[in-house]
Amino acid sequence: MRLLNFIRNPVRNFVRSKKTGGLPALPVNMVIMALLLVFTIFCLGIGKYPVTFGKSLSILFGKIFGYSGEWNLLTENIVLKLRLPRILATLLVGGALAASGAAYQGVFKNPLVSPDFLGVSAGACIGAASAILLGLSSVFIQIFAFLGGLLAVSITVSIPRLLRSSSNIMLVLSGIIVGGLMGSILGYLKYIADPETQLAPIIYWSMGSFSYIKLSELLPILPIIVIPAIILFRMSWWIDILSLGESEAKSLGANVRLTRNIVVVCATLMTAGSVCIAGTIGWIGLVIPHFARMITGPSNTKLLPTAILVGAFFLLAVDTITRTIGPAEMPISILTGIIGAPCFALLLYRQRMRLQ
Numbered sequence: 001m002r003l004l005n006f007i008r009n010p011v012r013n014f015v016r017s018k019k020t021g022g023l024p025a026l027p028v029n030m031v032i033m034a035l036l037l038v039f040t041i042f043c044l045g046i047g048k049y050p051v052t053f054g055k056s057l058s059i060l061f062g063k064i065f066g067y068s069g070e071w072n073l074l075t076e077n078i079v080l081k082l083r084l085p086r087i088l089a090t091l092l093v094g095g096a097l098a099a100s101g102a103a104y105q106g107v108f109k110n111p112l113v114s115p116d117f118l119g120v121s122a123g124a125c126i127g128a129a130s131a132i133l134l135g136l137s138s139v140f141i142q143i144f145a146f147l148g149g150l151l152a153v154s155i156t157v158s159i160p161r162l163l164r165s166s167s168n169i170m171l172v173l174s175g176i177i178v179g180g181l182m183g184s185i186l187g188y189l190k191y192i193a194d195p196e197t198q199l200a201p202i203i204y205w206s207m208g209s210f211s212y213i214k215l216s217e218l219l220p221i222l223p224i225i226v227i228p229a230i231i232l233f234r235m236s237w238w239i240d241i242l243s244l245g246e247s248e249a250k251s252l253g254a255n256v257r258l259t260r261n262i263v264v265v266c267a268t269l270m271t272a273g274s275v276c277i278a279g280t281i282g283w284i285g286l287v288i289p290h291f292a293r294m295i296t297g298p299s300n301t302k303l304l305p306t307a308i309l310v311g312a313f314f315l316l317a318v319d320t321i322t323r324t325i326g327p328a329e330m331p332i333s334i335l336t337g338i339i340g341a342p343c344f345a346l347l348l349y350r351q352r353m354r355l356q
Contacts, residue, residue: 025302028295032309039313040091043320044083051075060084085215090319091312092218093210093274094284096225098311099304100267100274101285102292103232106239106300107263108168115271115285118175118264122182123152124275129189129202141205142217142276146224149272152178157264166257168246207331208281210319217277224273228266229308236300239263243298282333283340284311290347 041060045051051059058069059079100115116122127148131141159174160166186206193199232239238259241249246256274281292307315332318339322330 025296025306029305029309032306032313036091036309036313036316039316040087043087043316044079046320046324047078047083048324049075049078051079085218086210086213086319087316088215089210089213089218089277090316092222092225093278093281094288094311094313094315095308096229096270096274096311097281097285097315098288098292098307099229099232100270102289102300102303102307103239103263103267104285105289106243106303107260108172109243109245110168110172111290112286113172114282115267115274116280116282117172117179118156118268119152119178119182120149120268120271121275121280122179122186124149124272125186125206125280126152126182126189128205128279129186129193132198132201132205133189133193138212139217142221146272146276149275150268152182153264153268153272168260204331205279208279208333208336209329209331210278210323211329213277221273221276224276225270228269231266232263233304235259235262235266236304239300243300278332280333281315281336283336283344284315287340287344287347288314290344 041057042053044056044060045053055069055071055075056079059071059076062069063076063080097115101113104113104115104117105111124145125148127144127146128141130148131144136144156171156174156178159177160170163170190199190202193202238254241252241254242256242259242263249256249259271285288311289303289307292303292310295310296302296306315336318335319332322332322335
């Protein structure tokens, strides 16, 4: 009950009195949502086997309302069993990574923080690589990846406690330490992997991909991402308060340590769940929150929904390009890096005076 009351009763009057700037969140989010819906149906028809927009829409609504139209079984299977689960996965992962990045940047008051800074992505890679080396199925690869991500974050959080420090800087530095260690362990696992049967899946998985996504594998991970996202929404007022600094937050009655721990757990679960679905995907959790902040302002109450929609839109566009740009599918982190790095450099250039 104490935790529920803590989440439900933030200092709303203080946050509402802040002049955050930005466009009105509700109209902007409704426009983005409408564009995202149209683009989603459009992407159902894009691929090696093209399907028109109208036919994709007919197949989708025909499945929902139970009527059949003038399309063959092959077209229906491609749209509903191959492309639709993949598109749903990109929307889920893109929104989760963007929301996690926004929450991390707000609670740690650091614009350079991303969802994997506590080592969750590196730990998940080690877990997945271990499962591949053991010859386990894709379900166990996802389970090992999820557990590996949680283990890495647990180690990161434990280091400041052992050093008897509760500062944000110490936690960030601990994440750097654990991330470096996990990277070395992953390098060793690649070194001992069979180059013909094991190395390629490990490398491809660590670079991110939505290939062979099945709806049956996506549904069990859905609560791991959705429930923490709902909690972050309810705590968005507290994240705004923590973004003012620890001393200011304490003066306003915030339990800084409890709030930070809840946000870290929720964002970590969302990131770990995303890594289980598609592997490691960089730049989205770092860059997308900045673009969403430029649209609706810095208040997390408005920022989190916008970041989710923009992140989902961006990752869907990138994934559509990677699966259609050439004869073979490109790992998704390659394109997110190519697009994300220049965009982040542009953001730094536009905010250079404020950073100084």
